[in-house]
Structure formats: C-alpha cells, structure tokens
Amino acid sequence: MKSILFIVGVLWLFAAEILRVYFIMPFPGSQQMNSIDLAYFISTHIVLLRLIGYALISYPILEYYRGKAWFPKLIVVLLGIAYIAVFYLFNYRFQADKMFYKAQHQWFANATNDTTYKNSLVIGVVINGIAKAYPLQIIGYHHQIADSIGSVPILVTYCTVCRTGRVYSPEVNGKKETFRLVGMDHFNAMFEDSTTKSWWRQATGEAIAGPLKGQQLKELPCNQLTLAAWLMEYPNSLILQPDEKFKKQYAELKNYDKGTVKSKLEKRDSASWKPKSWVVGIIQHNKAKAYDWNTLTQQQVLNDEIDNEPIAIVLESDTASFHAFHTDFGNNVLRFQKYANNLLIDTTTHTIWNMAGECVEGPSKGARLQPVQCYQEFWHSWKTFHPNTMVYR
Incomplete structure (x- = not known):
C-alpha cells in the first residue's frame, strides 16, 4: 500500500508542476x-495540489527511512532531486514572465534624436492629437508596454x-490595472491582471479565464506601418527607445519585421493561406474578413465591402505600410487605384487622395476618409480567433 501511495504522490507532484506550465506555453501539442x-484550475x-502530493508521499517516505533496506531510500533521494529540478525549471525558467521581462527604463525620443531604423515597423497611436510610435522589435520581446x-x-x-498588435485601455471596472505575461493560448499571448488574476487574450482583449471571464478590454485605434511612413503623417511623434538592458533580446528579433527571423514559430510562410502566411484582417459589425498579403502586394489597392459597407485597403510604396478606409x-462610393508618389485616385470623381485618407486635389480637397481598424497577422491566428471569417479571393 505504501508503495502505491508513494508512486501516486510522486506522479501527482510531477504532473502538477509540469502541466501548470505545459498547457500555457508552446510545448509540443x-x-x-x-x-x-x-x-487555470x-x-x-x-x-493545494502540492500539499495533496506531499501528504501522499509523507507516510511512505517515513516508513522507508524506518526500514533497513537502502534501495527505497536511494529512490526517494533520486526522485527528490528530480522533483527539485522540475520545480525549479517550471517555476523559474519556463514561465512566460521569467523568459520575457517588462521594460525597466522606458523613454522616448523625437524624430531628430531617435535611433530607430526608419524602415522599422511600429505600432502608432494618436490620442487627442499626441502621437507615439512603438517599434515591433521592442514590444515584440516585452509583449506589452504600459504607457500613457x-x-x-x-x-x-x-x-x-x-503577429498581432493591439492597443487597449488598461482600465478594468473603472480601475487602472496592471498586467503580467502569464503564457499563451492557441499560440496567442495571455496576460493576468494583478487584482482578480483573470487571464486576458492579447488578440481579442477578452478575459478567457478567471472571475472576469467574458469581459472585454476597450480597444484603442492604432496603425502598423514603417516609422518613416508614420513620421510623414506625424512628424512630431515621440518614438519608444530600446532599453539597453535587453539589447541581446531585441537583436534576436532583428529580421522579424520582414518575416525572415530564424524562429519557426515566428517566421513567415511566403505562400498564401498557409498557417504563418500574412493576412490583413478587418472586423465590421462583428463580421470578420481576411485579405491575403500577397494579393495586396500585387494589386496595392483592394476595393471591397463588408456587410454592405464599401472599404478600400491600400499599400504604401514601401510595401510594408497599409491602411483601410x-x-x-x-x-458616392469611391473606388481607388494607385496613382503616383503614394497617392490614390478615385476613378469615380477623379479626385486625388494621400495615404492618410486626405483629399489633396479636387473639389473635396481637405476632406478625410474615415479610417477602418485593420491588422496584419498570421493566418492561423486570424482564423482561430475569428472562426467564421470571410476570405477575400
């Protein structure tokens, strides 16, 4: 009986430590x-699970050490060493927030003093006329930047x-919340709030486990484009600068923008509609639609409609910055085609528009098109979190 208790207890302890991390990190399967x-349970x-395991093995261990046989004692020692190793690895090495740390020194520079390569991709945010840019190479490692x-x-x-960039309000139930990276679900990062310990999905802002399950963070508009394109529109923007402590980690994402990074989880599939091929995703009235990046690159302008609302997705000349309107x-319903020098022409009214959606020539000069929130991400991510998505062919 004591041997059975010991075996069950040992398996219980190993399973608790390993599975707690296995389910929320990218281990095979x-x-x-x-x-x-x-x-989450x-x-x-x-x-509690550890205490149950310790209780199961305590009596057998006591009996083994009361006996004269040396072999059971050796087994206890070896398994104890193995458990300590597993405990250390799965609590201090394999957890997400022990692999990806928050930025400790967060500072910004204007365009004159900025050190960022101007073709780098950024997430741009504008609130009340104040613009800031966050390079993917920085937030890609940290997974989150809490700012104002x-x-x-x-x-x-x-x-x-x-390959999902999102900006949210960190206020939960009227309180500014802090989050830690806790792991991932279906390859998407998850954050845990410090108050209720609920788990929040990065791609959708939804709490998927814990007391706040089903609640949603408020999403804020953002753009993904090159820093050069961002500064063309917002020359007074501030740009997040790298934290010197994490230079090595940022360097590992050097080729991430172009999809040629070495990591199999992050490297782009160049063929269309493969798991890690790029798509542009748009949601209108709870209806999602995906657009192949290769098609956008070839045509540069895609005129379409979602739920009877006409939209256009346009690609800038740098073949990296994109917009939707x-x-x-x-x-009128305007239909666009590429003109010249990052300009668009409407084939109906023959007016000229720039990539910011502003009319620069014609009777409507100075008018602006209403932007549509759009995202570039891997196809496997978009279809996982929007299973009913339509596909533009």
Whole structure:
C-alpha cells in the first residue's frame, strides 16, 4: 500500500508542476488543446495540489527511512532531486514572465534624436492629437508596454507568434490595472491582471479565464506601418527607445519585421493561406474578413465591402505600410487605384487622395476618409480567433 501511495504522490507532484506550465506555453501539442480552464484550475490551486502530493508521499517516505533496506531510500533521494529540478525549471525558467521581462527604463525620443531604423515597423497611436510610435522589435520581446498619452493610460501589446498588435485601455471596472505575461493560448499571448488574476487574450482583449471571464478590454485605434511612413503623417511623434538592458533580446528579433527571423514559430510562410502566411484582417459589425498579403502586394489597392459597407485597403510604396478606409463619401462610393508618389485616385470623381485618407486635389480637397481598424497577422491566428471569417479571393 505504501508503495502505491508513494508512486501516486510522486506522479501527482510531477504532473502538477509540469502541466501548470505545459498547457500555457508552446510545448509540443499544448497549443492545439482547448485546455485553458484546466490550466487555470491548476494554476490557481497549485499550492493545494502540492500539499495533496506531499501528504501522499509523507507516510511512505517515513516508513522507508524506518526500514533497513537502502534501495527505497536511494529512490526517494533520486526522485527528490528530480522533483527539485522540475520545480525549479517550471517555476523559474519556463514561465512566460521569467523568459520575457517588462521594460525597466522606458523613454522616448523625437524624430531628430531617435535611433530607430526608419524602415522599422511600429505600432502608432494618436490620442487627442499626441502621437507615439512603438517599434515591433521592442514590444515584440516585452509583449506589452504600459504607457500613457497625455493623461490617457494605454496598454500597447504584441504577440510575435501570432503577429498581432493591439492597443487597449488598461482600465478594468473603472480601475487602472496592471498586467503580467502569464503564457499563451492557441499560440496567442495571455496576460493576468494583478487584482482578480483573470487571464486576458492579447488578440481579442477578452478575459478567457478567471472571475472576469467574458469581459472585454476597450480597444484603442492604432496603425502598423514603417516609422518613416508614420513620421510623414506625424512628424512630431515621440518614438519608444530600446532599453539597453535587453539589447541581446531585441537583436534576436532583428529580421522579424520582414518575416525572415530564424524562429519557426515566428517566421513567415511566403505562400498564401498557409498557417504563418500574412493576412490583413478587418472586423465590421462583428463580421470578420481576411485579405491575403500577397494579393495586396500585387494589386496595392483592394476595393471591397463588408456587410454592405464599401472599404478600400491600400499599400504604401514601401510595401510594408497599409491602411483601410470607408469609401462611402457623400453621395458616392469611391473606388481607388494607385496613382503616383503614394497617392490614390478615385476613378469615380477623379479626385486625388494621400495615404492618410486626405483629399489633396479636387473639389473635396481637405476632406478625410474615415479610417477602418485593420491588422496584419498570421493566418492561423486570424482564423482561430475569428472562426467564421470571410476570405477575400
């Protein structure tokens, strides 16, 4: 009986430590499971689960050391060493926030003093006329940057395995919340709030486990484009500068912008509609649609509609910066094609527009198109979190 208790207790302890991390990190097979509820249960009850395991093995160990046989004692010592190793690895090395740390020294520079390569991709945010840019190479490692623009707190997030950039208000139930990176679900980063310990999905801003399950963070508008394109529109923008402590980690993402990074989880599939091929995703009235990046690169302008609302997706000459706009304008539905020097021409009214959606030539000069929030991400991510998505062919 004591041997059975000992074996069960040992397996229980090893399973508790390993599975707590296995389900929420990219181990083989872990991210294909719908195991988030089980993962959350193990994580929130880990102390109790350990105590149960310790209780199961305490009596057998005591009996082994009372006996004269040396072999059971040796087994206890070896398994004890193995458990300590597993405990250390899965609590201090393999957890997400022990692999990806928050930036400790956060500072910004203007365009004159900025050190960022101008073709680098950034997430740009404008609030009340104040603009800031956050390079993917920086937020891609940290996964989140807690900041404020003016008096408005924001949470800039990025998941390199999904290629998803999102900006949220960090206020939860009227309180400014702080978050830590806790792991991932279906390859998408998850954050845990410090108050309720709920888990929040990065790609959607939804709480998927914990007391606040089902609640949604408020999303804030943002753009993904090159820093050069961003500064053309917002020359007074501030740009997040690298934290010198993490130079090595940033260097590992040097080629991430172009999709040629070495990591298999983050490297782009160049063919269309493969798991890690790039798409542009748009949601209108809860209806999602995906546009192949290769098609956008070839055509440069895609005129389409979602839920009977006409839109256009346009690609700048740098083949990296993109925008989307509502194209119902006055009594017309505008249809665009590329003109010259990063300009668009509407084939209906023959007016000229720039990449900011502003009319620069024609009767409507000075008018602006309403922007549409759009995202560039991996196809596997978009279809996972928008299973009913339409596809532009």
